[in-house]
Amino acid sequence: MPVEQVVLATGLRKRFGKRMALDGLDLSVTQGQLYGLAGPNGAGKTTLIRTLCGLLRPDEGEANLLGWRMPSARVRSQLGYMPQDYAVYDDLSVLQNLEFFGGLYELRRAQVRERANELLDLVQLADRRSQRVGTLSGGMRRRVSLAISLLHKPRLAFLDEPTAGVDPKLRRSFWDHFNGLAEQDVTLVVTTHLVEEALRCHIVGFLNAGRLLAQGTPDEILAETSTSNLDDAFIVLQDRGEAAR
């Protein structure tokens, strides 16, 4: 496998009871790509991310990250993961959360402080660093969660709806940051519901019922669906998916 192909999944199948969450899915993401995963609720986006990260074992198929077959302990230090839940300690302060997870990635205290300053500026929580996370709003907690995910400068990051509950201005600055990271060869796989976010991705994959119905640049998706905007394109793709079932 070429090294620049940092995510390579083939024939992923995952069933929960009678429901097929991933249905023979193939995915390839190259280094420095900002890959947007779009699709309706229950399409399998979170299951795909968890399977790729090695948190779920696929029933069939395999996933390789950074050249290692998952689950593999070797990629963990280079992997960033922001789950859909907040996944933060409510009873600790913002900084204490960052310090704990930084410690797990073997960052020294000074490194954590330096990164914390950068990331708390990004997520606009610098003035809340000593505040207990449990006292923050839902959107702010998500921002703490994002800061934790990027703390150790991962080569590959999976961000599951990082902008949910975040106001438009801050959302834009997040995406500026994601694009900046991609320019530094960091690979990002980001799930989103929002069309304007999908437009900022290099590649968009449209997932429905555990299948990747379409994949390409936003322009390619528009051309493939013969639509003029991604909103319509997604509706067309969703209708196609339902018709195919």
Add this chain to the structure above:
Amino acid sequence: MKSLAVMRNVLRRIARDVRTLALIVVLPLFFVLLYGNSFSGSYHDLTIVIVNEDNGLASVRTAEVGRVTLSVNLADAFVSALDPAMFDVSTSDDPAIATASVEETGVWAALVFPRSFSNAVVNEAVRAGGERRVEFEGDMVTLLPSDPIDGPKMTLALDDGNPLIADAILTAFETAFSQVLATQQSSLTAEGLLDVQALHEGKIRMLDFTAPGIIGFAMTLITVMLTAMSVVRERTSGTLTRILIAPISAWEVTFGYTLAFSLIAIFQAAELFLASTLLFDIRFVGSPGVVALLILLFAIGLQGIATLISTIAKNEAQAMQFILFLLIPSIMVSGVFWPLEMMPATIRPLSYVSPLTYANAGLRKVMLAGGGIGDVRFELAVLGAFALVMLLLSVLSMRRQAYTA
């Protein structure tokens, strides 16, 4: 009515949770069965040693033919009168060895009948009860009281480390003696015939006897609840996923948990012991270091149980029910209130798999009898193995949680 809607909603949610539903149905029945079985037992197979030096003869004055020698064999009669189910009787020729066996080999009691036991009892019975007619070589003769015999008493070396068993043994002996003395038409009581030599200095109260088990149980509840709740909360909040995706092994996570909760357990144990001794003057004659070692191994094992519970439980409520299901019975079967010797055979296997049984036994040996590390090596070995196995299982369970978080 809105309250009915709330009630319906609560019941519907419980009905959807199969594990909770099963526990609601099974738990009460389980407790009743366990409680009934634990209480329905009786003492059996208590090991005692008898040294019978009694020659079985009684020399008594008679009104008709002067002094006669009667063959009465009262010591043999006593042994025959003992409940065979309750006692596992062995015999010895050496009083010193028999008495030492109480201290050294787990024998509950050693009873030494002196050579002139039958003689002393018969003469004392006649003296206390007045003239009495018995058959001697085909004729009836009248036994006459003689001067009081300062006859040697029976010596009973008794392990009083377990006051319940010690009392049960004394009661059983008194019953057997009463039967034997009744054959001599005597109003004598066993008390006057027994010289009891208790193994431990000072009386061991029921409070002292139960304290180690209660402390162990308190530790069990607190440690398991705290650990299980913490792990379940880590999992449900998503932080466990975050930890397990980081470059840290399941072993390191588990060991981190173990370190944290061992420190808490040791602190709690110190608090429990200190409060018990200061407020209730609990007997504590052994080494605090050995107690700390027992507690540490016990606590590590308990954390393993807690981690396993947290793997099975989907949420904190389920974890709580599993804890109740597993831990409340442990206090019934681990010899805390009722000695293991009293447990029915159906319950005993549960006693032997309960770690509290060994923690309780070890703590008792140290706290009540002043036992050293050598005296509790069996308990340390069992608790050590328990801790190791549980630690390994919790590492595996932590790995599994990575895929279920």
